[in-house]
Amino acid sequence: MRLKSLSLSEKISAPTFILFIVTIIPVGVASAQTVTPRPCDLFASATPCVAAFSTTRALYRSYTDPLYQVTRQSDKAQANIGLLPDGYANATEQDTFCANTSCAITKLYDQSPNHNDLVPAPPGGAARGPGAHGYDIPAVANALPATVAGHKVYGIAISPGMGYRNDSPKQTAVNGQPEGVYMVTSSLNLNEKCCFDFGNAETNNLDNKAGHMDAINIMCHGNPCSPDAGLDMEDGIYGHVKVPAGTTFVTDMGASDGQHAYAIYQGNAQSGTLTTTGTTPLSSGYQPMRQEGAIILGIGGDNSNWAEGYFFEGVMTRGMPNTQAMEAVQSNIVAAGYAGQFKP
Secondary structure, X not given: OOOOOOOOOOOOOHHHHHOOOOOEEOOOOOOHHHOOOOHHHHHOOOOOEEEEEEOOEOOXXXXXXXXXXXXXXXXXXXXXXOEOOOOEEOHHHXXXXXXXXXXXXXXXXXXXXXXXXXXXXXXXXXXXOOOHHHOOEOEEOOOOEEEEOOEEEEOEEEXXXXXXXXXXXXXXXXXXXXXXXXXXXXXXXXXXXXXXXXXXXXXOOOOOXXXXXXXXEEEOOOOOOOOEEEEEOOOOEEEEEEOOOXXXXXXXXXXXXXXXXXEEEEEEOXXXXXXXXXXXXXXXXXXXXXXXXXXXEOOOOOOOOOOOEEEOEEEEEEOOOOHHHHHHHHHHHHHHOEEOOOOO
């Protein structure tokens, strides 16, 4: 039972993970008393989280349920990966369950009270995935080892054909409502393809034109790769705050009032403060926004699924976070102590 919160090394095809479910193995839970405030606690007063995902840690102090689900290739069994007492992922659960076989991350649990869980995305107007019935395939579970707070964890390594989605979530911003979004990602393993996004998108998996998305994006520009952070608002990515090439862990954030203005924030997730565009007028055709409220990860709103990228945690809020809130969350991310070395 899920409790409410208080406030490729080897590609795996979708048919393997959609059919023949055998069992779900429970895991232990964290003790909330040992966990310090987390991003959704810091956002809560003015801009509550409406969706929160991570394979590395709890994003609420009170969250004690599983972070994600893995599916084992050998027998198609599933296990929920939970938390250690200090609120970080219990990667040993995954290692034990997936020993001598391979696993994929087949569900990301939303830590917010809305339970807006993410699963492999269905086909869209731009692309079909390589899985059964045109679905995207899930990420390989052990493809992105890292550490956080000294604990071994796994991030999500997205390659072309992979992506996650929820087309009918609760409480996400729609039709010009204000919102915020952030993700901890990386400037490594990116390409120039559309679209390594996390955030708000169309509910019908089509390109419904300007203003129907509001998702944070990171991608390369040029060769060698010159990455930047921006807001994918559909038919355009705006903001373009440069991300220093080679930054292993990156904090990318966006905020919009849904009517007239937005802001982008970017920082090193291991140290320091944020760089920002400051409050910037929305472009012509985007005033007001027309968000539809679906949630995407690793793809574009029309299932453009050609991007590469890394994801460790991310949140969507109902309400436009101010700079002080974004800086508080950045400080929390830095304090978490992300570490690891990945291929460029």
